[in-house]
Amino acid sequence: MSLALKIPKIRASGIWKKSRLPLVIGGSLTSVMVALGIVSIFWVPRDVNGIDPAFRMLSIGTPHHLFGTDYLGRDVTSMLMAGLRTSIIIGSSAAFLSLVIGTILGMVASSVSKLDEPIMRMADIFMAMPGIIFALVLASTIGPGYLTTIFALTSFFTPAFVRVTRASSMRVLAEDYIAVARLYGRKRLFITFRHVLPNISSILIVQFTIYFAAGVLSEAGLSYLGVGINRPSVSLGMMLHEAVEQIGISDPLCVWPGLAIVILVIGLNLLGDGLRDHFDPRFSQRVR
Amino acid sequence: METFALKVENLVVALDDLVAVRGVSFTIEKGERWGLVGESGAGKSLTALAVMGLLQDGWKTSGHVWHDGIDLLQASDKTLSSRRGRTMSMVFQDPTTALNPVAKVGKQITWILRHHLKVNKKEAYEQSLELLNKMNLPRPESIMDSYPHQLSGGQRQRIMIAMALACYPELIIADEPTTALDVTVQKQVLRLLDAAVSERNCGLLLITHDLPVIAAMCENVAVMYGGRIVETGAISEVFTNPRHPYTKGLLASQPTLDNIDLDGGTRLPSIRGSVPPLHAMPPGCAFAERCDFATERCKELPELDGETHRVACWNPLMSTAEGV
Amino acid sequence: MGRFIARRLFFFIITLLTTSILIFALIRAAGGNVAAILLGKNSSAEEIHKLSAELGLERPLPVQYFEWMNNFLHGNLGAAFRSKQLASHLIWTQAPVSVPLSLGGFLLAILLAIPLGTYAAKNYNKPSGAIVAVLSQVGIAIPVFWAGLLLSLVLGVHLHILPTGGWTPWSDSVVGAMRSLVLPIFTLGIVMASTLTRYTRTAILDVMNEDFVRTARASGMSRRVALIKVGLRNASLPLVTVLGLLAAEMVGGTVIIEKVYSLPGISRMILDNVTAREVVVVQSTVMVIVIYVMTINLIIDLAYGLLDPRIRVTK
Numbered sequence: 001m002s003l004a005l006k007i008p009k010i011r012a013s014g015i016w017k018k019s020r021l022p023l024v025i026g027g028s029l030t031s032v033m034v035a036l037g038i039v040s041i042f043w044v045p046r047d048v049n050g051i052d053p054a055f056r057m058l059s060i061g062t063p064h065h066l067f068g069t070d071y072l073g074r075d076v077t078s079m080l081m082a083g084l085r086t087s088i089i090i091g092s093s094a095a096f097l098s099l100v101i102g103t104i105l106g107m108v109a110s111s112v113s114k115l116d117e118p119i120m121r122m123a124d125i126f127m128a129m130p131g132i133i134f135a136l137v138l139a140s141t142i143g144p145g146y147l148t149t150i151f152a153l154t155s156f157f158t159p160a161f162v163r164v165t166r167a168s169s170m171r172v173l174a175e176d177y178i179a180v181a182r183l184y185g186r187k188r189l190f191i192t193f194r195h196v197l198p199n200i201s202s203i204l205i206v207q208f209t210i211y212f213a214a215g216v217l218s219e220a221g222l223s224y225l226g227v228g229i230n231r232p233s234v235s236l237g238m239m240l241h242e243a244v245e246q247i248g249i250s251d252p253l254c255v256w257p258g259l260a261i262v263i264l265v266i267g268l269n270l271l272g273d274g275l276r277d278h279f280d281p282r283f284s285q286r287v288r
Numbered sequence: 289m290e291t292f293a294l295k296v297e298n299l300v301v302a303l304d305d306l307v308a309v310r311g312v313s314f315t316i317e318k319g320e321r322w323g324l325v326g327e328s329g330a331g332k333s334l335t336a337l338a339v340m341g342l343l344q345d346g347w348k349t350s351g352h353v354w355h356d357g358i359d360l361l362q363a364s365d366k367t368l369s370s371r372r373g374r375t376m377s378m379v380f381q382d383p384t385t386a387l388n389p390v391a392k393v394g395k396q397i398t399w400i401l402r403h404h405l406k407v408n409k410k411e412a413y414e415q416s417l418e419l420l421n422k423m424n425l426p427r428p429e430s431i432m433d434s435y436p437h438q439l440s441g442g443q444r445q446r447i448m449i450a451m452a453l454a455c456y457p458e459l460i461i462a463d464e465p466t467t468a469l470d471v472t473v474q475k476q477v478l479r480l481l482d483a484a485v486s487e488r489n490c491g492l493l494l495i496t497h498d499l500p501v502i503a504a505m506c507e508n509v510a511v512m513y514g515g516r517i518v519e520t521g522a523i524s525e526v527f528t529n530p531r532h533p534y535t536k537g538l539l540a541s542q543p544t545l546d547n548i549d550l551d552g553g554t555r556l557p558s559i560r561g562s563v564p565p566l567h568a569m570p571p572g573c574a575f576a577e578r579c580d581f582a583t584e585r586c587k588e589l590p591e592l593d594g595e596t597h598r599v600a601c602w603n604p605l606m607s608t609a610e611g612v
Numbered sequence: 613m614g615r616f617i618a619r620r621l622f623f624f625i626i627t628l629l630t631t632s633i634l635i636f637a638l639i640r641a642a643g644g645n646v647a648a649i650l651l652g653k654n655s656s657a658e659e660i661h662k663l664s665a666e667l668g669l670e671r672p673l674p675v676q677y678f679e680w681m682n683n684f685l686h687g688n689l690g691a692a693f694r695s696k697q698l699a700s701h702l703i704w705t706q707a708p709v710s711v712p713l714s715l716g717g718f719l720l721a722i723l724l725a726i727p728l729g730t731y732a733a734k735n736y737n738k739p740s741g742a743i744v745a746v747l748s749q750v751g752i753a754i755p756v757f758w759a760g761l762l763l764s765l766v767l768g769v770h771l772h773i774l775p776t777g778g779w780t781p782w783s784d785s786v787v788g789a790m791r792s793l794v795l796p797i798f799t800l801g802i803v804m805a806s807t808l809t810r811y812t813r814t815a816i817l818d819v820m821n822e823d824f825v826r827t828a829r830a831s832g833m834s835r836r837v838a839l840i841k842v843g844l845r846n847a848s849l850p851l852v853t854v855l856g857l858l859a860a861e862m863v864g865g866t867v868i869i870e871k872v873y874s875l876p877g878i879s880r881m882i883l884d885n886v887t888a889r890e891v892v893v894v895q896s897t898v899m900v901i902v903i904y905v906m907t908i909n910l911i912i913d914l915a916y917g918l919l920d921p922r923i924r925v926t927k
């Protein structure tokens with residue numbers, strides 16, 4: 001008598017697996033937008049600041065101006081690409097710096113107990129301060145610009161990284177093999193960096209994508225308010241600000257920069273979700 | 289009217305292509321006490337969860353599980369919910385996480401009584417006090433008014449048992465009920481469970497890897513290995529004359545005062561090798577690669593064979609009564 | 613519980629003090645010479661020096677800090693350099709705009725997100741749940757100001773239902789004021805609701821995997837009842853913590869929304885002063901905002917203490 005096995009339906013395999021969908025979509029969207037941004041470093045169809053009153057307010061689909069031109073005749077396509085570049089640079093820099101600083105502080109906090117309390121208190125204080133306010137304060141003293149924005153965003157994001165790293169690090173440090181390493185006489189801090197770091201790297205990568213996206217949104221907001229990036233640099237938020245001021249909200253020019261932001265952020269978030277699902281154990285999202 | 293509390297027929301439990309329970313069958317008559325032994329990963333808990341219908345989403349089952357007149361595997365969640373806690377109940381391993389931390393203990397117990405037995409608040413409260421008294425819990429009024437975090441592990445486990453017994457179920461499944469408790473408390477809790485089950489004449493399925501506990505609490509035993517039951521029968525039979533090589537090895541590896549040399553130097557006999565992982569289960573008998581008596585035939589999956597003392601083996605050990 | 617409250621209050625005050633030092637340090641240290649900033653680029657060294665002496669900027673920093681704190685606690689928040697307007701007066705006039713807006717948006721977000729998140733969790737493996745999850749994913753990606761622009765475009769310009777901007781003071785017309793607030797509160801609420809929905813869904817799903825939910829189900833609770841009675845109630849704990857973070861986000865959102873809908877709230881004041889580099893006013897205004905956010909956080913923390921019996925009741 002053979003096993004009467006009711007074998008469940010074979011799931012689709014490879015990249016079309018349902019669970020892989022976020023990763024694939026997110027990855028593609030992000031890559032496209034990032035590629036556009038990077039390309040813009042080397043080449044844009046037209047000069048982003050090239051004012052050309054003769055050709056103002058062209059609609060989309062005009063030859064030479066795929067997305068038309070704005071109220072001063074500047075090519076929208078080029079500005080979109082350059083704006084993406086700004087978003088990407090600022091978002092990724094802020095996320096990366098926060099990652100580095102936050103991870104170091106978090107690991108130190110988890111392994112050096114004397115420093116744990118002070119580090120976490122500082123993190124709490126920074127977290128209580130709304131990021132925008134921080135950026136505004138800096139903008140009022142140092143002045144707006146790339147560095148100010150990155151600095152503000154980094155300060156804003158770092159506490160979150162400290163929290164996450166500390167929590168994950170403590171979890172790993174409680175494992176048995178760490179106790180063994182300590183028996184071998186290794187210093188606590190060394191253990192943390194040598195053993196904990198590889199284990200939490202997946203969590204850090206996911207957090208990086210999340211904060212990258214947050215950085216993009218924050219930068220757009222700040223530039224919209226006028227305290228982020230200004231001309232001659234181009235920012236998507238700034239484009240929306242100009243569009244509203246000069247033309248009024250009815251114009252489709254208000255749509256493209258926003259759409260670009262949305263696509264980039266969705267792409268990053270989905271990528272983060274996909275990566276998280278990929279790294280996490282299989283059974284974590286099942287429920288009874 | 290059936291005589292059995294639970295009848296499991298060819299239960300298979302799988303997650304995608306991983307088959308964790310590979311065709312398990314056994315029957316628990318009303319009032320009978322069965323122990324289910326095996327190492328971690330043998331599929332004991334999954335079997336219990338499958339019976340209760342509490343597997344996580346994604347796990348699929350096949351076979352039949354007969355209880356209270358229906359096939360539990362085919363029943364809707366609603367139907368199952370009316371049985372759970374009333375005709376069949378379960379006690380879980382870890383008391384620290386098993387109770388709702390934000391609700392008072394009293395509320396958690398009375399809910400069961402009010403939901404299943406439709407009694408009013410006052411009745412439910414009185415009955416709950418009774419239950420707690422039976423569990424030897426001092427000052428039950430105070431306990432009813434407490435939150436789980438205010439109580440000890442032993443107290444919590446006794447509350448869990450009380451909750452499981454509240455509606456006089458036909459079957460109680462206890463999954464490692466004392467493993468997470470202090471050694472000093474374990475015996476107390478087991479004794480209480482024993483008394484309560486006797487008093488109500490419930491069927492009991494006691495899952496554990498601890499053989500002495502089974503010997504003390506149950507009359508029958510089923511030995512599980514690699515997702516299959518390899519030997520069943522009365523404990524008096526199976527533990528004295530094990531017929532499956534795995535059972536024999538399991539019994540031999542139990543530390544008793546006989547095989548421990550108090551001067552140090554004796555090693556506990558152990559079964560060589562280890563359990564094959566789920567994704568690399570051999571098609572035949574799962575124990576073959578560790579078995580000293582394996583033959584070519586063992587590449588084919590053996591079925592349970594025998595009358596009251598059954599074994600799934602092509603080369604079962606001879607009992608000391610017959611032969612040799 | 614009493615100990616818990618005392619502890620939280622203690623940290624509240626400590627954090628406020630530390631933040632005030634932080635703000636002070638940022639403004640003074642990072643920006644360079646305050647007087648130079650106030651006077652602008654074309655000022656002479658003489659003018660700068662004169663103003664510095666006037667404002668007492670020559671004195672040691674700790675002294676200046678204490679003076680600021682002292683004035684602050686007495687209600688003197690400083691004045692703008694050019695317009696001579698009192699900061700406290702400005703804040704007082706902006707509050708009736710910003711406070712209802714921020715609180716309204718916050719409450720709306722909670723009212724929307726909890727049911728939606730619960731629904732998404734309940735149907736997590738069905739299309740209906742997936743749709744909600746996707747929508748919230750999109751909602752998170754939409755910048756606050758863009759959402760405002762679009763909603764303003766659709767509801768204000770094209771459909772003429774609501775004013776697209778501008779503000780009717782409460783004193784003039786209560787209904788008018790409320791009308792001007794509807795769209796802004798709605799925008800702020802929807803954007804914050806997206807994030808909160810996601811968190812709610814995750815929190816509930818996480819709780820549903822806990823052992824005590826299994827016990828509840830083993831006792832006879834149906835999936836639905838278990839989710840609401842046990843799941844939601846336990847998920848409220850991590851959610852309340854998230855609300856604390858949301859409060860900080862709310863401020864940023866309020867600032868942007870006020871700009872989008874041209875509401876004369878705190879944000880306009882702060883932005884104007886930031887662009888004009890009126891550091892003194894900015895310093896005090898930021899402090900007020902921080903106090904506002906921290907008070908909300910304190911209330912949320914205390915609520916957490918009430919919700920979690922492990923804190924509320926000791927052994």
